[in-house]
Amino acid sequence: MKMxxxxxxxxxxxxxAFALLASPSASAxxxxxxxxxxxxxxxxxxxxxxxxxxxxxxxxxxxxxxISMRCAGRTGEAFVVxxxxxxxxGTYTATMVSHSSRPDLVGGxxxxxxxxxxxxxxxxxxxxxxxxxxxxAAVKVESVSVRTACK
Numbered sequence: 001m002k003m004x005x006x007x008x009x010x011x012x013x014x015x016x017a018f019a020l021l022a023s024p025s026a027s028a029x030x031x032x033x034x035x036x037x038x039x040x041x042x043x044x045x046x047x048x049x050x051x052x053x054x055x056x057x058x059x060x061x062x063x064x065x066x067i068s069m070r071c072a073g074r075t076g077e078a079f080v081v082x083x084x085x086x087x088x089x090g091t092y093t094a095t096m097v098s099h100s101s102r103p104d105l106v107g108g109x110x111x112x113x114x115x116x117x118x119x120x121x122x123x124x125x126x127x128x129x130x131x132x133x134x135x136x137a138a139v140k141v142e143s144v145s146v147r148t149a150c151k
Contacts, residue, residue: 033114036061036150037121042143048135056143061150067094078102090114119147 039056046052060069069080079100084092095109112125122144129137 032116033121034062034064036148037145038148040120040144040146042141044138045140045142046135047129047133047137047139056145059148060145066097076101087111121145121147 037060039058039060041056042054044052044054057073058069058071060067065083067082067084069082071078071080077100079098080096081098082094083097084094086092091111091113093109093111096106099105108128110125110128112123114121114123116122122142124140124142126140127138129139133139
C-alpha cells in the first residue's frame with residue numbers, strides 16, 4: 001500500500017471516525033463513543049460506479065473533543081488528529097488538525113454520519129471533490145470499526 005493510499009484511507013476512516021463523537025445533545029460528546037476502536041473494513045464508492053473494499057488497517061482513540069488515529073501500511077504509518085463539533089444528532093463536523101504524511105490536508109472539514117450497534121461503529125462520509133467529480137474520485141466512504149481495549 002502506497003503512502004498516498006494510506007493517507008486517503010486514514011483520511012476517510014478518520015473522518016468517519018469523528019461521526020462517533022456525535023450525540024443527541026449538541027453541547028456534549030456521546031460518552032458511549034469515547035474509547036478505542038479498530039477499523040474492520042472500509043468501502044470507497046467512486047464516481048464511475050466502481051467500489052473498493054479494504055481491511056481496517058487503522059485504529060483510533062476518541063476523547064471528548066478529539067480523535068487520534070494511527071493507520072499502518074506497507075510503506076509505514078500515518079498519524080492523524082481531528083477536532084470535532086456536533087451539528088445535529090448522528091452528525092458531526094470534523095476538522096483535521098494534524099497529519100503526519102499529508103500536512104496539505106490540515107484544516108479541511110467534513111460532515112460525517114454514524115450509528116453504533118452493539119460494539120460496532122458504522123460511519124459514512126462524502127469526501128469533498130470538484131463538481132462534477134472526476135471518474136476516479138471517491139464520492140462516498142463507509143466504514144465499520146469494533147470497540148477495543150485502549151492500550
